[in-house]
Amino acid sequence: MKVCVDQDLCIGCEACPELCPELFGMYPNCDFAYVLTEDVPSELEKCAQEAAQTCPVQAILIED
């Protein structure tokens, strides 16, 4: 599984790093998130999916 954040869509709500700090971070002084690792380890797949479902603007894209 791969994950990425569409930074054009992200509104910087900080939900994804709160839900899944192993995968997402926030750029300091910027209003968008980034992924720490594009390749999602199997133990974090559920977390990545939850973050994608929680994102209010569908900015988290998941690829199997």
Ligand code: SF4
């Ligand atoms: S949940 Fe979505 S909008 Fe919120 S910081 Fe993460 S990617 Fe951005």
